[in-house]
Amino acid sequence: MESDEEKEEPMSTGEAEGRKPRADVLRNRASILEVAQRHFLAHGFGTSLESVAKEAGVGPGTLYRHFPTREALLAAVLQLRSEELVARRAELTQVADPDEALRQWMRTLEDYFSAFSGLPEPLMVAAREREPENPLTLPCDNLIATTEEYLKAAQLKGHARSSIRGYDLFLAAISVAWLKGTGAADDASLTALRTIVETGYSSGSPRQVRKR
Amino acid sequence: MESDEEKEEPMSTGEAEGRKPRADVLRNRASILEVAQRHFLAHGFGTSLESVAKEAGVGPGTLYRHFPTREALLAAVLQLRSEELVARRAELTQVADPDEALRQWMRTLEDYFSAFSGLPEPLMVAAREREPENPLTLPCDNLIATTEEYLKAAQLKGHARSSIRGYDLFLAAISVAWLKGTGAADDASLTALRTIVETGYSSGSPRQVRKR
DNA sequence: TGCGAAACGGAGTCTACCTCCGTATATATG
DNA sequence: CATATATACGGAGGTAGACTCCGTTTCGCA
Incomplete structure (x- = not known):
């Protein structure tokens, strides 16, 4: 062909x-x-x-x-929005604290995934099946790899738990995004959930939860 | 039959x-x-x-x-399965440690919500809209109230953070169940996520428990 | 045994997905 | 500018599932 x-x-x-x-x-x-x-x-x-x-x-x-498929259309639309992610990554190089950088990257992922409802599901399918013909597989893998980078830095020089993998945080971000997309969580609940996740992947050493 | x-x-x-x-x-x-x-x-x-x-x-x-609606059918099927929850609550009265009881209740919720895929979505709609005509609203509210009970006990006599609400944990449980239902998370990831959540809603050892 | 209310079930309507193929058109060539 | 041809267009049409309406059947009761 x-x-x-x-x-x-x-x-x-x-x-x-x-x-x-x-x-x-x-x-x-x-x-x-x-x-x-x-x-x-x-x-x-x-x-x-x-x-x-x-x-x-x-x-x-x-x-x-x-x-040819709904996923292909989605992938193309996401491609349009991906420059936002690139810009965000550039900004994050200015953040010295690796914990803070990871935290902001997680927030970026959450916003990206909750851009519209129903987005998390096809991404999870892509993440699970890993089939090359699925147009979402590649962008998905890229996001996972990027998350891994931020996590690695936070594990090395910050306070992130060593037992966590980048994929786990990717899943956590997408879960929060899913929750946000359902509309059932108000601001207070979303903040609480984010705090739970942030506290959970950090090691128990003294943490200061700084807002934004 | x-x-x-x-x-x-x-x-x-x-x-x-x-x-x-x-x-x-x-x-x-x-x-x-x-x-x-x-x-x-x-x-x-x-x-x-x-x-x-x-x-x-x-x-x-x-x-x-x-x-009349798909949700009504779902509510009736869930009713069938609800005895499992009742039995579980009876078992949990034997658990002395309120933190452990809360942990096990969260796990029970997760299993209940991940019984089949697509279950979390209509539950979230019910939790959001709270319309009495939705047959899922009542069971949903009951589960939230029960979660609140276990959480209260763990906040009072255990190590659960005081800033968390029962509804937040309900959302957390349903999010993990959703994740599980997508099939994208292997056992290791699910365990990691559960740990993140458990660690997140508990206060760390050096943390103030605010035991009055 | 008969009667009336209640329930049955499937034909029918609607909406959306997705494909196939005859027709239209943009580009390349003389 | 005219013609040729590869390429793309678009809508008709087949499929599937949701949901309704109403003539017919069945059940409980007297």
């Missing part, structure tokens, strides 16, 4: 496609993504894809050709 | 109905519940209700007359 025939301009924006990018393809893709993001935000991951297609001004066939 | 011989005495469990309980009604209800429980266990809360009706030997109309 994949025939690498690079004619000209092999240097593209990363995706090395050897042929011709049609104009309407790009337009439709962008339109679908924009609408999908809005619908995901408004109605959650389970929103009707037909309504997305209709509002984007394309037929269902076009939507499914661009994004 | 199993027919509860309670015809003679009108001393029922609260429903003061002075009329006639039809035989096929009871038979169908029991059959639906038995099949529904198996399907929930096997395929999760999202299982096809039509398949439940078919396997129970009734039409869709009958199923929906007995249980």
Whole structure:
């Protein structure tokens, strides 16, 4: 299927496609993504894809050709939002205290995962099955690896328990995000849960819980 | 199947109905519940209700007359399983250490909530909306109240943090159950998460217990 | 044994998913 | 500019499950 025939301009924006990018393809893709993001935000991951297609001004066939599965569409939307994560990581290099950096990264993950309801579930499926054809597997793995980095630093130079793995914290963050997404937890409960998690993964040495 | 011989005495469990309980009604209800429980266990809360009706030997109309909503069916199935909780509470009266009792109660909740996948979501909706017409609201409130009891005891005579509320622990238990239900957490991760939670809601040794 | 109320069940409607394929179009070529 | 062809479009249509409505059946009671 994949025939690498690079004619000209092999240097593209990363995706090395050897042929011709049609104009309407790009337009439709962008339109679908924009609408999908809005619908995901408004109605959650389970929103009707037909309504997305209709509002984007394309037929269902076009939507499914661009994004064969709901997860593929999600992955593309998340890609749009991922720059936020990159920016956050850059900011966190300024934080000297590794415990504080880990804490803020966990909060960043939580916000990212609770952007719209129903997001945690497909991520967990990806994390569990680890199948390469699932478009969410790669971003998921990246987030886990990043969490591992922050955790390692906090274990080495901070107060994080050595028995914890990065994957565990990833799961903790996504669980809190899920909880937040259900809407059943008010601010007080979310704060309490976050404190429970933070206290729990830190070792028992004197801790000061600083707000924000 | 199993027919509860309670015809003679009108001393029922609260429903003061002075009329006639039809035989096929009871038979169908029991059959639906038995099949529904198996399907929930096997395929999760999202299982096809039509398949439940078919396997129970009734039409869709009958199923929906007995249980107008999916949540109503769930509530009835949970009612079946609630004796397990009652038994557990009886056992826990034997546990002297209130911290240990709370810990075991949390574990009981977790097991109860992770009986089948998709169970946490409707419970969270019930916990959030608190609408009396939702058949899950009452059992949900009961569980929260019970958790509050164990927590109170652990706060008074044990080492539980005073800043935690029973509702927070209820949310924590249901979050862990959700995580377990996704299948993405192996035993090691679940143990780690449970430890995080337990450590988090307990005050550390050097911590002030605030024992008046 | 008959009667009326209560329950049954399945046909029907609705919504959403997803695919297939005839048609339209953007790009490349003469 | 005209034509050719690969490529993409889009909607009709099949599938599945949720939920309802109502003619028919069944049960309990007298």
